[in-house]
Amino acid sequence: MTGLLRKTLLSGFVFILSAANAFADDILMPFVLASTSSGDVKSVAAEVKTKLTSGGFEIVGEYSPYADADIIIVTNDTLKKAAAGSEFGAYGAAQRVSVTKNGDQTEVAYTNPIYMAAAYRMSSDLASTRAALEAALGAEKDFGSEKNLTAKDLGDYHYTVMMEYFTDPSTLAEYDSQAEALKAVNDALAKGLGSTEKVYQIDIPGKDESIIGVALRGKDADDCSGDEFVMSRIDKATPRSTAHLPYEIVVSDGTAYALFARFRIAINWPHLPMMASESGATFMSIMCSPGAIEEALIQASGEEP
Numbered sequence: 001m002t003g004l005l006r007k008t009l010l011s012g013f014v015f016i017l018s019a020a021n022a023f024a025d026d027i028l029m030p031f032v033l034a035s036t037s038s039g040d041v042k043s044v045a046a047e048v049k050t051k052l053t054s055g056g057f058e059i060v061g062e063y064s065p066y067a068d069a070d071i072i073i074v075t076n077d078t079l080k081k082a083a084a085g086s087e088f089g090a091y092g093a094a095q096r097v098s099v100t101k102n103g104d105q106t107e108v109a110y111t112n113p114i115y116m117a118a119a120y121r122m123s124s125d126l127a128s129t130r131a132a133l134e135a136a137l138g139a140e141k142d143f144g145s146e147k148n149l150t151a152k153d154l155g156d157y158h159y160t161v162m163m164e165y166f167t168d169p170s171t172l173a174e175y176d177s178q179a180e181a182l183k184a185v186n187d188a189l190a191k192g193l194g195s196t197e198k199v200y201q202i203d204i205p206g207k208d209e210s211i212i213g214v215a216l217r218g219k220d221a222d223d224c225s226g227d228e229f230v231m232s233r234i235d236k237a238t239p240r241s242t243a244h245l246p247y248e249i250v251v252s253d254g255t256a257y258a259l260f261a262r263f264r265i266a267i268n269w270p271h272l273p274m275m276a277s278e279s280g281a282t283f284m285s286i287m288c289s290p291g292a293i294e295e296a297l298i299q300a301s302g303e304e305p
Helices: 003-024 041-054 077-084 113-119 127-137 151-155 178-191 227-234 289-300
Strands: 031-037 058-063 069-075 095-102 105-111 141-143 170-174 196-203 209-216 247-252 255-258
Touching: 031 127, 041 058, 041 069, 041 095, 041 105, 041 127, 058 209, 069 196, 077 127, 095 127, 105 113, 105 127, 113 127, 113 151, 170 178, 170 289, 178 196, 178 209, 178 247, 178 255, 178 289, 196 289, 209 289, 227 289, 247 289
Parallel strands: none
Antiparallel strands: 031 105, 031 141, 058 069, 058 196, 069 095, 095 105, 170 255, 196 209, 209 247, 247 255
């Protein structure tokens, strides 16, 4: 190898390594604001769905958790492949797109795939999925965190001491096979156990693993497990973080799991204060929710109460 060639290859390696390190040090946000308009939620959502399908995404579910909010859940082959190559990768197999009326504006926003890939410890950074969502819907700004979290931070994230990491899921129910587990979960959701409904299901290729989106309706307005109960207390900033919903159950090798709410909520509001804020949005305001959500998801997994 000539000295010039060796020097050229070394320079290229240093450039690639520097670029990778620079990406790893980027500050990441959980959501992307695609656009705002004066249109109504129903009409804007219809336009968004057309753009998503034209952009190569498969719409697997749709969920309206409360008035003036609609969430569209999408996947594609890239997301499924990344999920198949990652431990508990099913959590990253779906991306969520929200259409929310906020004052006199209708906001279109979506989960940031790069942020979620880091938080869920995916084998891929899902940058191509981010690019595809930007191409389909646009990208005005990233939002949803004031904590200056990098991909490295997110890979080992927990809200505070004694709270769960991604690797500390709740085991909801165990069955003898994947088929039995999926039947039990789907039957329980069809019955509305735990005041829940099924929103979508994505089966991960080549693995006994599926992700099932779950609407947490709550039995009444005071039910701490309810999506509207939680969001009305913590989703007060602009833009809205509606694409936090819906929650998920992952069924893997015959066992139903869910991320603990103390992780699943915190990853989308990492700067949410524990005790006090000007808007009143705090974790104390939903102190009853983590346990109630877990109980609702246990029932939605077919486990006897």
